[in-house]
Amino acid sequence: MNLHRLMQMHASGEKIAMLTAYDSTFAALADRAGVDSLLVGDSLGMVSQGQDSTLGVTLADMVYHTRSVVKGVQASENNAWIIADMPFGSYQVSKDQAMQSATQLLQAGAHMVKLEGGGWTHETVEFLSQRGVLVCAHLGLTPQTVFALGGYKVQGRDEQAAGILLKHATELEQAGACMLVLEMVPKDLAFKVTQALKSCATIGIGAGNVTSGQVLVMHDMLGAGIGKMPKFVRNFLQDHHSIEDAMRAYVSAVKEGSFPDNERHAW
């Protein structure tokens, strides 16, 4: 997998199937199952470390898990595109700090880094992009600011909030972001954003089946999530006998557009 192929998929409407991964075994399984991209998400703070938010995840944690995922993909055959999250506090201080953090993640083997938020972030994205760092942005429900957002809630519901999100998305594309995660936004807004962006693929999570691709937290799609699952999650393991088959079913469902189902998994 490479950026050119991902952009071709975005342009041609072929859906991009992404999953999170945190260790080498599951990364290798997902890669063998045909997942296009793996996100070493800072959701690992919740699913691996047992924290109640992503805020406690450090850059050292992200580097450690990125290395493990890279090893798993190298041991497999498909070479999924690897994105690593920049954790909270690793890019907010200055553009130089962001460059230093991104460097560590790229040195650990990531192909691209992801950071959250719109508005102020476009200068950081531009700074990184101009220096050869590929950036995935993240708008909508941004877990690193969950307390400021007042909880895990759908974002961009009213006209004003939707307009701001669309503006931030176009600014981030102009700044050089090549991918954009849209988390928990109404399907109509995800559609508008996806249509507006030419050189930036949108990856939805709780944003309907109108984006260039989909991502789910691996534990959630395997039915291993703890607590109440959000509406947009589907357990792919319940109808399959192995984890790899469940992942394969996820990839097929994303590619054929049957996941997410707009009635059950979107708002």
Ligand code: KIV
């Ligand atoms: O950290 C993560 O896993 C993420 C996804 C939920 C998009 O950011």
